[in-house]
Amino acid sequence: MGGAAAPAAPGHGSPSRRSNGVPRMLSPRRAGRAALSTAVAVSALAGGLALGTGSATAAAPTITSVAPHLVAALTANQIITVTGTGFSEDVIADVSVTGCTTDPVYIVSSPTSLLLKTAADCAAGTNAVVTLKDDQGATLVASTPNSATATVAAAHKLNFVAAPTISAKATTHPVIQANTSAHAQSEQVITAPVGGGTTVKVTAGSTPFVNTTATPLAATLGGVPLTGIVMASGGASFTGKVGPHAAGAVALSVTSGGVTKTFSVADTDFSYAGNTITVTPAFGPSNGGNDIKIAGTGFTAGSTVTVCGTAATVKAGTTATAMTVTVPKSATTAVDGPCTVKVTTGTVSSVVTPGSTYTYVAQG
Known part of the structure; x- marks a missing residue:
């Protein structure tokens, strides 16, 4: 049939049209939304708007749900999806x-979906x-999260929850080997072996x-989930067992209270090595x-050793798997230990196990 062609749907940053045909420029705020997802915007336009033969009268929008709850x-850049009808x-x-x-x-990603x-x-x-x-x-x-209708209230619920935080490494290492937690900060171990299990x-x-x-509560180190998580009373800390991972510094991600935060590698201050x-x-x-x-692996002639935080003297004859060291004097005349014996080769330090500690015995 003849007649005028239906007007094209407006694009982001291009003029839209009022029902009387007069061009209306999109505001900078509306045009800027294209940066959120150009591909989604194109998809939305492909769906088109339902236009009548007279004026372009759109149905009033409705909201059916909000997610996540x-x-x-x-925390910036949290994505919320609103579903409903009549979005345009x-x-x-x-x-x-x-x-x-x-x-x-x-x-507006589609007539039924809105991304925030x-x-x-x-x-x-x-x-x-x-x-x-x-x-x-x-x-x-x-949206009506306080609706008297339980199903509506549940679908519309949106709670902002305090994101998890970790301690600042300048005062307390945020991630350490658990069996070194009672040691001085300088002796705590912030690495784990690549094979996992620590x-x-x-x-x-x-x-x-x-x-x-x-x-x-859940967490990952370098994207690998921690298993057997146990939270301390009051939530001041938790423990978990790491899985296998390639050598290198890693980022910690924690899910607490239903929300997840990923910390930078620098803030995590933990690596797989040793x-x-x-x-x-x-x-x-x-x-x-x-x-x-x-005894161990990866030793070199340049490997150094500390006993309870004090440098020990490495004797000649170090091999890749064995070395002999002379123990330094204890800082106290009383029983001292068990404390950490640590071998450092380059930037990699040995990890702490029950077999890698030393105890000074008081002399009579």
Whole structure:
């Protein structure tokens, strides 16, 4: 049939049209949403808008659900998906979320899906409301997490939860081998063997860890899950066993209270490296001067040794698997230990096992 062709759907950053045919330029905020997902925007446009033969009157949008229901507070770039009906760039001009100082960046990915990306200023709190607005600032629709209808309330629930934190390495190593936690910080071991199986301790920062049946505590090191996680009372720390991983520094990721945060490699301050050693004998006089033998792998002529944090003298004849060292004098005349014996080759230090400790015995 003849007649005028239907107007093309507006693109991001290009003019849209009012129902009277007069061009309307998109605001910089609306045009900027293309940066969130250009591919998604193109997909949304491909779906098109339902236009009548008269004016382009869109149905009022509705919200059916919000996901995820738990989102990290004060953490940028958290993605929230709003599902519903009638979503259109021609209708929605702004989105706000209660508890967030800055409105999220958003994009209409389809007539039934809206993607939000938060700034770093969404405060911890429960039952946040997502509101869709028109270009006059009027509310089109809002989520109802406090609905009297249980199914609606559950589908619309949006809680901002305090993200997990870890201790600052300047004061407390955030990740250490668990069996060195009682040692001085300088003697704590922040490496694990590449074969896995070592139990590590992770210490919380200002926000305690949370572990419940509904939101179990979980963590990975270098993307490898920790197993057998046990949280200390009050959430100040937890322990878990590492899996195999290639040598190198790794990033820690913690899921606590239903939200996940990944820490930088620098903040994690932990790496897979080193080898286990065995010390024989594992005790001696407090004034030192006696020799001990150390068995392991990867030793070189440049390997150094500390006993309880004090440098020991490495004797000639070191091989790749064995060395002999002279034990230094203890810092105290009393029993001292068991404490760490550590072999360092280059930047790699041995890991601590029950066989790699030494005890000074008080002399009569």
